[in-house]
Amino acid sequence: MDNATYQEIARPGQSVEALSTPRPIIDEDRLAANIARAQAYMDAHGLRFRPHIKTHKIPALAAEQCKAGARGINCQKITEAEVFAAAGFQDILITFNILGTEKLERLAALNDRIDDLKVVADSAVTIDGLSATFASRKPLKVLVECDTGAGRCGVQSPQEAVALARRIAEAPGLVFEGLLTYPKPGAYQAVQTFLEEALSRLEAAGMSCPIVSNGGTPSLFEAHLVTAATEHRAGTYIFNDRSMVRAGHCTEDDCAMHVLATVVSRPTPTRAVIDAGSKALTSDLLGFQDYGTVVGYPGAAITALSEEHGVIDLSAAQRGPDIGEKIRIIPNHTCVVSNLFDTMVFHRDGKVTRVEPVAARGLVW
Amino acid sequence: MDNATYQEIARPGQSVEALSTPRPIIDEDRLAANIARAQAYMDAHGLRFRPHIKTHKIPALAAEQCKAGARGINCQKITEAEVFAAAGFQDILITFNILGTEKLERLAALNDRIDDLKVVADSAVTIDGLSATFASRKPLKVLVECDTGAGRCGVQSPQEAVALARRIAEAPGLVFEGLLTYPKPGAYQAVQTFLEEALSRLEAAGMSCPIVSNGGTPSLFEAHLVTAATEHRAGTYIFNDRSMVRAGHCTEDDCAMHVLATVVSRPTPTRAVIDAGSKALTSDLLGFQDYGTVVGYPGAAITALSEEHGVIDLSAAQRGPDIGEKIRIIPNHTCVVSNLFDTMVFHRDGKVTRVEPVAARGLVW
Numbered sequence: 001m002d003n004a005t006y007q008e009i010a011r012p013g014q015s016v017e018a019l020s021t022p023r024p025i026i027d028e029d030r031l032a033a034n035i036a037r038a039q040a041y042m043d044a045h046g047l048r049f050r051p052h053i054k055t056h057k058i059p060a061l062a063a064e065q066c067k068a069g070a071r072g073i074n075c076q077k078i079t080e081a082e083v084f085a086a087a088g089f090q091d092i093l094i095t096f097n098i099l100g101t102e103k104l105e106r107l108a109a110l111n112d113r114i115d116d117l118k119v120v121a122d123s124a125v126t127i128d129g130l131s132a133t134f135a136s137r138k139p140l141k142v143l144v145e146c147d148t149g150a151g152r153c154g155v156q157s158p159q160e161a162v163a164l165a166r167r168i169a170e171a172p173g174l175v176f177e178g179l180l181t182y183p184k185p186g187a188y189q190a191v192q193t194f195l196e197e198a199l200s201r202l203e204a205a206g207m208s209c210p211i212v213s214n215g216g217t218p219s220l221f222e223a224h225l226v227t228a229a230t231e232h233r234a235g236t237y238i239f240n241d242r243s244m245v246r247a248g249h250c251t252e253d254d255c256a257m258h259v260l261a262t263v264v265s266r267p268t269p270t271r272a273v274i275d276a277g278s279k280a281l282t283s284d285l286l287g288f289q290d291y292g293t294v295v296g297y298p299g300a301a302i303t304a305l306s307e308e309h310g311v312i313d314l315s316a317a318q319r320g321p322d323i324g325e326k327i328r329i330i331p332n333h334t335c336v337v338s339n340l341f342d343t344m345v346f347h348r349d350g351k352v353t354r355v356e357p358v359a360a361r362g363l364v365w
Numbered sequence: 366m367d368n369a370t371y372q373e374i375a376r377p378g379q380s381v382e383a384l385s386t387p388r389p390i391i392d393e394d395r396l397a398a399n400i401a402r403a404q405a406y407m408d409a410h411g412l413r414f415r416p417h418i419k420t421h422k423i424p425a426l427a428a429e430q431c432k433a434g435a436r437g438i439n440c441q442k443i444t445e446a447e448v449f450a451a452a453g454f455q456d457i458l459i460t461f462n463i464l465g466t467e468k469l470e471r472l473a474a475l476n477d478r479i480d481d482l483k484v485v486a487d488s489a490v491t492i493d494g495l496s497a498t499f500a501s502r503k504p505l506k507v508l509v510e511c512d513t514g515a516g517r518c519g520v521q522s523p524q525e526a527v528a529l530a531r532r533i534a535e536a537p538g539l540v541f542e543g544l545l546t547y548p549k550p551g552a553y554q555a556v557q558t559f560l561e562e563a564l565s566r567l568e569a570a571g572m573s574c575p576i577v578s579n580g581g582t583p584s585l586f587e588a589h590l591v592t593a594a595t596e597h598r599a600g601t602y603i604f605n606d607r608s609m610v611r612a613g614h615c616t617e618d619d620c621a622m623h624v625l626a627t628v629v630s631r632p633t634p635t636r637a638v639i640d641a642g643s644k645a646l647t648s649d650l651l652g653f654q655d656y657g658t659v660v661g662y663p664g665a666a667i668t669a670l671s672e673e674h675g676v677i678d679l680s681a682a683q684r685g686p687d688i689g690e691k692i693r694i695i696p697n698h699t700c701v702v703s704n705l706f707d708t709m710v711f712h713r714d715g716k717v718t719r720v721e722p723v724a725a726r727g728l729v730w
Contacts, residue, residue, distance in 0.1 A: 154632055284648045339705070
């Protein structure tokens, strides 16, 4: 996208209130404070910090995270990693089981292009597929993904972790690089117990384990309690959102992303309709009963979304917004909102500072 | 996007099974049958049919809908309409209250470019804003949006509808063009009653009402029961989805969109994890407890989505898929899936036929 098109979206210095809606906007000062706060915590506890770029998909923001002290980045798919590799990032961890001929070929090509690419595996099938591709190439670093209670991917026991570590170590073209978990928030004791036992078994087997990677924003400020970990990964902390406020990770004033929306209808005294629906806020509830916090209107609840409309119930609100008024919403989940927009507008004190392409959005995998 | 890039996504003739995942794929025969079936019904009942392009956002598909007999198209926002106007569509209804200086200017420019642009309004504020912009321009056609029970936008009574119709008719630069409703599915009697009373009051006031526009795919085959309507709008019918199967509109065999996904992990005997998460399927539940139908695996339930992972519970399934296997999912809601992808791959009997850009995706306004 060229500068002319950017100018059409937002001119530096203009008021964000004049932007077309719906549109997520990022507060530069909150963004910088979120980056600094998490990094200071990691530094204080001697943990390496590896931001997950899925939240923003913007190389310029990853550069700000690394400038603050982050060491390497976390991507969720090869195409994201390709965008960040092209932007100069050399230490990339893809936290996904890579399977299938085409993806493996792209992964190998990416491994050739950057210094330090790493992936995860949680099965012999994944490891054997990786080995078949990398046996005759530059070796690939592989971490064993461990399910410490979140119930997604990962081996179910430390014994299985060690068995897969051994399989990786013995596989042509692969290097066993460590253990990784994406934990259930708050369950640091289960994470610590699992990882400690796996490390002890690896040591007994004479295997070194360079990286032990823990993750998640909800548990970010508990990361130091998992002493078995060498690094922590987190994505959402850079913008924060309503779910992170609920988790106690931050306050509403730490939420750098607001979705700007216009009230387009007031059909009844207790109903307002905005132009932000599921194609702006997404339907992610994350356990909430409604679709975001309406800033400045306590009691207002976004109770229903269709694709381009959000319905706000004002029954419990002291007052409601007028037709034509622009309001701000703190989304339930910021990462999925970023994924809907091709560009992101930033501001400081309500004045536009820059427009960044969401460069890694919309890439199939 | 140029042809070289298209070739990278899919080559005509290749098996869809070889595509990278996650990836929605469209069955050409089901697509054509869905278009033909809805149009034949509308033709049989003498209703004009106005497809809503929000489901696909692809001009080539709207052209197929119009070739089959549709008269004009329905868009939900100005930027969608701009894309379709550029593709040659001349009769476009934007079913949204347009507010704010920038949008009104774009709307006026669009009105200058095509023959027959129409919008809706449900308040004096919207009408007055339109009139202020169009008073000195080519006049704009405006329909009054009526809330016949769906609880979104729209005037609450036939009396209000007539009052707004009069305001439009008297407003410089505006033409009163008719009534519109997006009904609650199945509530055709309420729709008919509302519209009949409004029409009777308009007639008594000596006002003509060229268009009475009803809508929705769930109630598509009940459209003839609303005899007050002159046209019907529908979007989802072109692809269909799990919610339309539940509504009785179609069968699973009429669902033209499948989301192709790869099983990337089988952490336990009752759990499979796929590479389609909320950034491929969306979190739209639409009243379901899970996130889509897993084709060919009865009892398998997609119980949790994170952004790039879907967790399938196999407890109630006779069998589960293997790691590396590609499976197909009928999404709960097809329109929001289209909105996540920059391109759409089509196939016939599993062989790729074409790749279309989702041209109107990601446009803020």
